Amino acid sequence: MIGLTGVAALALSACAQSxxxxxxxxxxxxxxxxFGAAGAPKLFDPFYAVDGETFRVARQMxxxxxxxxxxxAEPEGQLAEKWSSSSDGLTWTFNLRKGVKxxxxxEFNAAAVCANFDRWYNQKGAGQSxxxxxxxxxxxxxxxxxxxxxxxxxxxxxxxxxxxxxxTSSTSKFPDILGLPAFSMQSPTALKQYDADNVVAEGDxxxxxxxxxxxxxxxGPFKFSKYDKANNTVELVRNxxxxxxxxxxxxxxxxxIPDETARKQALQSGDIDGFDFPNAADWESLKKAGFxxxxxxxxxxxYLGIDQKNNPKLQDLKVRQALAYGINRDQLVKSQLPEGAKxxxxxxxxxxxxxxxxxxxxxxxxxxxKALLAEAGASDLTLKFYWPSEVTRPYMPNPxxxxxxxxxxxxxxxxxxxxxxxxxxxxYLTDVDQHIPDLFLLGWTGDTGxxxxxxxTFFGNPENRFNTASSPWGATxxxxxxxxxxxxxxxxxxxxxxxxxxxxxxxYLPAIPIxxxxxxxxxxxxxxxxxxxxLTDERFATASIG
Amino acid sequence: xxxxxxxxxxxxxxxxxxxxxLVFAWLRALPGGPASALLGxxxxxxxxxxxxxxLGLDQPIFIQYFKFLGRAITGNFGNSTGVxxxxxxxxxxxxxxxxxxxxxxxxxxxxxxxxxxxxxxxxKRRGGWFDNLSVGASLIGVAVPVFFLAFLLKYLLSTxxxxxxxxxxxxxxxxxxxxxxxxxxDGILTQEWDAAWDAFRHLVLPAIALATIPFAVIFxxxxxxxxxxxxxxxxxxxxxxxxxxxxxxRRHVLRNAMLPVVTTIGLQVGALLAGAVLTEKVFAFSGxxxxxxxxxxxxxxxxxxxxxxxxxxxxxxxxxxxxLSYALIDPxxxxx
Numbered sequence: 001m002i003g004l005t006g007v008a009a010l011a012l013s014a015c016a017q018s019x020x021x022x023x024x025x026x027x028x029x030x031x032x033x034x035f036g037a038a039g040a041p042k043l044f045d046p047f048y049a050v051d052g053e054t055f056r057v058a059r060q061m062x063x064x065x066x067x068x069x070x071x072x073a074e075p076e077g078q079l080a081e082k083w084s085s086s087s088d089g090l091t092w093t094f095n096l097r098k099g100v101k102x103x104x105x106x107e108f109n110a111a112a113v114c115a116n117f118d119r120w121y122n123q124k125g126a127g128q129s130x131x132x133x134x135x136x137x138x139x140x141x142x143x144x145x146x147x148x149x150x151x152x153x154x155x156x157x158x159x160x161x162x163x164x165x166x167x168t169s170s171t172s173k174f175p176d177i178l179g180l181p182a183f184s185m186q187s188p189t190a191l192k193q194y195d196a197d198n199v200v201a202e203g204d205x206x207x208x209x210x211x212x213x214x215x216x217x218x219x220g221p222f223k224f225s226k227y228d229k230a231n232n233t234v235e236l237v238r239n240x241x242x243x244x245x246x247x248x249x250x251x252x253x254x255x256x257i258p259d260e261t262a263r264k265q266a267l268q269s270g271d272i273d274g275f276d277f278p279n280a281a282d283w284e285s286l287k288k289a290g291f292x293x294x295x296x297x298x299x300x301x302x303y304l305g306i307d308q309k310n311n312p313k314l315q316d317l318k319v320r321q322a323l324a325y326g327i328n329r330d331q332l333v334k335s336q337l338p339e340g341a342k343x344x345x346x347x348x349x350x351x352x353x354x355x356x357x358x359x360x361x362x363x364x365x366x367x368x369x370k371a372l373l374a375e376a377g378a379s380d381l382t383l384k385f386y387w388p389s390e391v392t393r394p395y396m397p398n399p400x401x402x403x404x405x406x407x408x409x410x411x412x413x414x415x416x417x418x419x420x421x422x423x424x425x426x427x428y429l430t431d432v433d434q435h436i437p438d439l440f441l442l443g444w445t446g447d448t449g450x451x452x453x454x455x456x457t458f459f460g461n462p463e464n465r466f467n468t469a470s471s472p473w474g475a476t477x478x479x480x481x482x483x484x485x486x487x488x489x490x491x492x493x494x495x496x497x498x499x500x501x502x503x504x505x506x507x508y509l510p511a512i513p514i515x516x517x518x519x520x521x522x523x524x525x526x527x528x529x530x531x532x533x534x535l536t537d538e539r540f541a542t543a544s545i546g
Numbered sequence: 547x548x549x550x551x552x553x554x555x556x557x558x559x560x561x562x563x564x565x566x567x568l569v570f571a572w573l574r575a576l577p578g579g580p581a582s583a584l585l586g587x588x589x590x591x592x593x594x595x596x597x598x599x600x601l602g603l604d605q606p607i608f609i610q611y612f613k614f615l616g617r618a619i620t621g622n623f624g625n626s627t628g629v630x631x632x633x634x635x636x637x638x639x640x641x642x643x644x645x646x647x648x649x650x651x652x653x654x655x656x657x658x659x660x661x662x663x664x665x666x667x668x669x670k671r672r673g674g675w676f677d678n679l680s681v682g683a684s685l686i687g688v689a690v691p692v693f694f695l696a697f698l699l700k701y702l703l704s705t706x707x708x709x710x711x712x713x714x715x716x717x718x719x720x721x722x723x724x725x726x727x728x729x730x731x732d733g734i735l736t737q738e739w740d741a742a743w744d745a746f747r748h749l750v751l752p753a754i755a756l757a758t759i760p761f762a763v764i765f766x767x768x769x770x771x772x773x774x775x776x777x778x779x780x781x782x783x784x785x786x787x788x789x790x791x792x793x794x795x796r797r798h799v800l801r802n803a804m805l806p807v808v809t810t811i812g813l814q815v816g817a818l819l820a821g822a823v824l825t826e827k828v829f830a831f832s833g834x835x836x837x838x839x840x841x842x843x844x845x846x847x848x849x850x851x852x853x854x855x856x857x858x859x860x861x862x863x864x865x866x867x868x869x870l871s872y873a874l875i876d877p878x879x880x881x882x
Binding site for chain 1: 576577578579580581582583584585586587588589590591593594596597600601602603613614617622624625626627629630631632633634638641642644645697700701704705708711712713714715716718719721722723724727729736737738827828829830832836839840843844845847848
């Protein structure tokens with residue numbers, strides 16, 4: 001084998017030539033920031049992505065019409081300097097920033113905005129698959145030519161710097177979702193040149209066009225340089241023509257290190273400058289070693305799902321309340337979750353508009369729980385309890401321990417369990433969706449600060465994981481959520497959501513919110529200027545190496 | 547010899563076919579399934595059903611298998627869904643194979659150049675302190691799990707003293723030209739010496755971690771084989787007829803002792819593939835082993851399908867090479 005390699009090498013040496021430019025070397029003016037990633041980005045066209053690894057890279061290269069104020073989930077203008085909507089919430093006028101160019105020199109203007117909206121709406125074939133353009137399906141509902149109504153109706157360039165987008169219904173998601181990486185503004189010229197929409201379903205997977213793999217073209221502070229797959233490295237370089245404040249960094253490098261311990265050691269040995277989602281158990285030791293553990297505001301929820309489908313006892317509010325009283329959530333948060341985690345009083349965190357201050361609270365009370373069970377004639381309750389293996393989520397850093405704590409509490413009030421554990425992607429999610437368990441652990445990380453993104457996702461359709469359709473209020477809740485989402489006036493909308501949250505916690509209790517738990521990222525102490533975001537929407541352009 | 551080789555190659559084809567069916571069926575018997583893996587957290591029952599229909603995953607398994615075979619014959623094994631999503635798995639394999647080969651070659655060379663001489667010396671000084679010490683060391687080599695050794699090596703040589711890099715194949719800041727995919731070789735060919743040196747430095751720790759077990763095994767087999775040969779009559783005869791010690795060692799002892807050692811090396815090359823899965827993952831060394839580990843974690847069906855099959859083929863081929871090399875070492879087999 002080695003001999004063969006040698007022969008091949010000799011043969012190759014004739015044609016092997018360095019491709020280095022004459023001024024090679026790593027320019028050290030502003031330096032290179034190297035960040036450890038857990039996985040390879042799926043591609044570089046964020047419209048076709050659902051995963052954090054892809055979005056993290058895309059955020060640095062692309063801008064949206066709107067973005068989020070650093071460190072919050074509140075929308076603010078980015079490529080749109082300002083916007084306004086008609087009183088019915090259907091017509092949105094965006095006043096665009098002038099003098100912005102895409103990385104390929106194409107001018108950013110109203111026509112480019114409409115080209116992007118039309119591109120999303122007009123996806124064909126495999127491009128419409130949920131596995132490919134899930135963010136669009138989730139937020140806009142349907143593509144051109146489908147039977148369902150799409151949220152998007154039309155886009156028109158009123159003049160070069162004014163785009164008018166018309167929707168088919170009013171929704172609280174707008175314009176927040178335009179700050180999501182999936183809806184970034186991409187160069188219409190490059191999209192066309194590199195065949196961006198040509199996604200093909202092939203065997204049991206998808207194949208993406210050259211645009212998505214090699215030529216992502218946005219307006220952002222960094223430009224795509226290369227993806228060295230042999231060395232698992234994605235390299236971005238500074239965009240010297242950026243419209244806003246230019247980044248001090250010369251290069252931003254993402255190195256893919258799938259193993260968590262390996263990421264930590266790479267940081268400790270100085271091979272990388274930071275990485276995402278350090279294990280909460282390591283926060284203390286990393287801080288002690290002088291690293292900067294940046295804790296994000298918690299923007300997620302862990303809940304104990306209750307499926308009413310198979311066990312009629314679970315359709316009784318008293319039984320569900322008994323389960324809520326029976327879990328010592330204070331203790332669970334203290335012992336199982338990282339610093340900064342809080343007990344969830346409802347399904348949205350405080351920072352989401354519509355959060356209700358005075359909801360029914362379920363302080364730990366085992367006696368009350370037992371009494372409620374007895375009252376409901378459910379003292380001999382046996383439930384199928386599922387928990388997931390092979391997974392950690394920001395809201396659920398250690399599913400096994402969390403399951404252990406909850407099941408121990410509930411056994412104390414006399415509930416018996418048939419326990420099943422399955423790998424997250426190896427049967428857990430599918431079993432939950434097929435209504436096999438009675439109780440399950442699940443959660444959500446918010447995309448935006450609109451309550452619809454949370455409780456609308458959970459309960460907006462009565463045919464959900466909790467099977468709220470089994471209860472008479474299931475349909476009412478869904479209708480109320482739709483009504484609240486469609487209310488264009490912000491204050492009125494918040495009031496509607498507050499009322500819904502009170503009802504969810506007091507009268508419905510379709511599941512039991514457990515906790516909000518903050519994820520962190522860690523960087524070397526000399527890296528300044530990264531603002532931890534609840535949406536994991538960190539922009540490295542503001543970073544500098546001290 | 548030729549007939550033998552041809553028969554073994556036909557065997558190989560059968561093995562591959564049976565294996566492809568087994569792997570295909572086994573992967574699909576795992577709970578979850580490709581649609582679930584593709585859609586992840588945000589998938590719903592409806593979206594999974596729609597996707598299954600779109601990709602033909604709702605068809606009977608043998609139809610899926612024949613479609614897969616049909617594509618596979620044309621060299622299309624599908625695209626990765628979890629490790630490097632969207633890339634053809636064949637490309638991923640070709641791009642990652644040099645990494646694994648480079649690492650394994652380096653590791654096996656380390657194991658051989660340390661294992662054989664030490665084994666020989668230990669046998670010559672049987673029962674002495676050197677023998678006892680090296681037998682003890684080899685026991686530890688077999689017993690300590692790779693990930694722990696890797697952790698220790700990294701802690702000492704990267705974190706603590708910063709002598710060697712802790713992960714990867716090359717520093718991200720180095721502008722290296724890629725020719726063969728063997729980074730050290732590429733650096734030499736293109737005369738980018740810094741790139742070659744950096745790639746070499748990245749090889750050291752994972753290669754040591756990977757070489758431990760093969761080293762220990764080769765050492766012990768060599769020692770045992772040499773001990774046995776030293777007791778053979780023909781060695782005593784050679785000694786008594788006054789042959790030079792160096793001639794006895796070279797022509798009679800080492801040569802005869804090498805037969806079991808070569809078998810062992812062959813088997814160890816196969817075992818290296820298994821070791822590479824762990825080592826590459828721990829060192830984020832972007833080779834085939836890391837892709838296999840990640841592919842399983844992320845339920846990357848197309849990738850697992852192809853990689854497991856290729857790993858099996860390589861294993862069978864290596865064993866074939868070992869059998870053939872017997873003939874070269876042992877003239878009695880050649881004569882047959």
